Amino acid sequence: MxxxxxxxxxxxxxxxxxxxxxxxxxxxxxxxxxxxxxxxxxxxxxxxxxxxxxxxxxxxxxxxxxxxxxxxxxxxxxxxxxxxxxxxxxxxxxxxxxxxxxxxxxxxxxxxxxxxxxxxxxxxxxxxxxxxxxxxxxxxxxxxxxxxxxxxxxPLRAAPGSAHDTALPDWWSDLQDGRPVVHVTQGTIDNADPGRLIAPTLRALADEDVLVVATTGGRPVEELEREFGGPIPANARVAEFVSHDLLLPLCDAVVTNGGFGGVQRMLAHGLPLVVAGSTEDKPEVAARVAWAGCGRDLRTGKPRPSAIRRAMRDVLTTPSYRAQPGARHRDRRxxxxxxxxxxxxxxxxxxxxxxxxxxxxxxxxxGVAGVPVRTLSSAAPPRVTRCGSASGSRTRRPRAGRARGPSPSASRRRRAARPRRRARG
CATH class of the missing domain: 3.40.50 (Rossmann fold)
Incomplete structure (x- = not known):
């Protein structure tokens, strides 16, 4: 670093x-x-x-x-x-x-x-x-x-109409055959080894009733074919690059290594995710996806095909993963x-x-209307100095939200004041 x-x-x-x-x-x-x-x-x-x-x-x-x-x-x-x-x-x-x-x-x-x-x-x-x-x-x-x-x-968005200048692969019409479409990508940085995620995903979903679209992030498709060690499964389609503006609206789920920008765009399209990343900030991205209930975090950068298959079955069949995960993206105030x-x-x-x-x-x-988080009163945050402040001024910080209703100590005092009932003999 x-x-x-x-x-x-x-x-x-x-x-x-x-x-x-x-x-x-x-x-x-x-x-x-x-x-x-x-x-x-x-x-x-x-x-x-x-x-x-x-x-x-x-x-x-x-x-x-x-x-x-x-x-x-x-x-x-x-x-x-x-x-x-x-x-x-x-x-x-x-x-x-x-x-x-x-x-x-x-x-x-x-x-x-x-x-x-x-x-x-x-x-x-x-x-x-x-x-x-x-x-x-x-x-x-x-x-x-x-x-x-x-x-x-x-997320950042492409200029209107720019995606339509991209040539489509000859198999593009296959995406309309009625099967769920699963996209798998290792992004544009950590994609030198397709054996980390793309190849295991093709193996994991080879016998599933889905159509898998794999993009190599600009690397030659032949590298993936060599890594796979045999013919690409019949239910898979591979390209070096396909515009997400055109592909994501046709997808039902995505397997990704957790690139920050890509994940934001996938969720903006309402897609549940299976995330497997272990480099750069990708583990942090994966943890947030799972925390927000938008997908599964496999907690590794090189998952087994069986783990990918179980996670994909889960996100495709569990309604909560698809319950408008991109609503906050599309409905920003x-x-x-x-x-x-x-x-x-x-x-x-x-x-x-x-x-x-x-x-x-x-x-x-x-969630449409947010509620401030209530935190422990004992967890007082440290004072933080703003950069470039010669006077050492402090950043304004909100008061911790107060829990509704009486405090635990008040409840205990009321209980102590109540007359005790005599046990019936």
């Missing part, structure tokens, strides 16, 4: 300043992993342009309400669950962030910039003037620390970049223990 995100800071920062010297810009839009913007955004607001961020991963902000990013665990339930999350944060976060922060501060010193005021994982959420999160609140763990500068805007994040928006009601609301484990994407 140091080589990818830290050592590039000086070069990226120089390139940014050289571009800004042209003096014809009104703002800076930076992808959240473009760390070269860090020295610039740390300047006083009067000395720089507005800096907007674009987050292309799940939320990485440290929180008392969730396990640390990288653990790939949903928020704990009850006092023990909250204790687990805080213990994991205390145990994992320092060992992960301290080396990064030392490396960042050393690089910043080289270019004459002040030391960083935040951890690497918190930087996008505490330093940008506005941050566009390419997801929806219902697919993200509740965090009381999330500032009002974060806007959930849903403010499409595009218009909707500021509302704390608690899109969340189902949760008990004081943090247990999921709703009966039968129904997923959280169908």
């Amino acid at each position: 140091i080589a990818m995100f830290v050592r590039v800071i000086p070069g990226q920062h120089r390139a940014l300043l050289e571009l800004l010297e042209e003096g014809r810009f009104d703002a800076v839009l930076s992808e959240s992993a473009f760390t070269g913007v860090a020295p610039y955004v740390a300047l006083a607001r009067a000395e720089r342009l507005p800096v907007l961020g674009l987050a292309t991963t799940p939320v990485t902000l440290t929180s008392v309400d969730a396990a640390p990013f990288g653990a790939a665990l949903p928020p704990g339930r009850g006092p023990l669950g909250h204790l687990r999350d805080r213990a994991l944060t205390a145990a994992i976060r320092p060992g992960l962030t301290r080396p990064l922060r030392r490396a960042v501060d050393a690089v910043l010193a080289e270019i004459g910039a002040a030391p960083s005021r935040t951890d690497t994982f918190d930087f996008p959420y505490l330093c940008f003037d506005e941050l566009f999160q390419l997801s929806v609140p219902a697919l993200e763990y509740p965090r009381r620390e999330l500032p009002d500068t974060v806007r959930f805007v849903g 403010a499409p595009g970049c218009g909707g500021r994040h509302r704390r608690g928006a899109g969340r189902r009601g949760r008990g004081a223990s943090g247990s999921p609301g709703g009966a039968g484990g129904a997923h959280r994407i169908t």
Whole structure:
């Protein structure tokens, strides 16, 4: 991570300043992993342009309400669950962030910039003037620390009509033969080895009454054929690339390795997912899909065909997985970049223990009116300093939602005041 995100800071920062010297810009839009913007955004607001961020991963902000990013665990339930999350944060976060922060501060010193005021994982959420999160609140763990500068805007969309310029494969009409259509993809990054997910999926579904559409992410189809070690199953169709704008409306489910952008678009089309990812942020994406009730997390990047088959049968036959998992994508109150994040928006009601609301484990994407999460009063969040704030001002943070009804202590006092009935002999 140091080589990818830290050592590039000086070069990226120089390139940014050289571009800004042209003096014809009104703002800076930076992808959240473009760390070269860090020295610039740390300047006083009067000395720089507005800096907007674009987050292309799940939320990485440290929180008392969730396990640390990288653990790939949903928020704990009850006092023990909250204790687990805080213990994991205390145990994992320092060992992960301290080396990064030392490396960042050393690089910043080289270019004459002040030391960083935040951890690497918190930087996008505490330093940008506005941050566009390419997801929806219902697919993200509740965090009381999330500032009002974060806007959930849903997935990026292709320009209207651009997908129709793509040539369709000659088997395209097969998608209309009445069988459920299952798409399998390893995305565009972790796709060098089709034996991790695509080939096992073809084997898993070879005898199922479905049509499988596999895309290799631009890699030659011959690589998949060699990996498969024999003829491709009769119920499978393979291509290097097919536009998701054209394919996803015809699908019934997807097997994916959990690429963040792809998952957002799949859920926007209302598709249940089977997710198997183990690299980059994919385990965190998979955990959120399962937490939201939108699919199954196989918790591995190389699943067995039998596990894929069981999971696919489950998502195709269980109505709750298909109960409008993309409703929050399609029915955002403010499409595009218009909707500021509302704390608690899109969340189902949760008990004081943090247990999921709703009966039968129904997923959280169908909620129309969100309810703020109620968290343990003892879990006071740490004070967080906003980046670039010379005065050390603090981010505004909402009060933890109060549980309706009397407090447990009040209930105990009332019970103690009641006269005891004598036992009948």
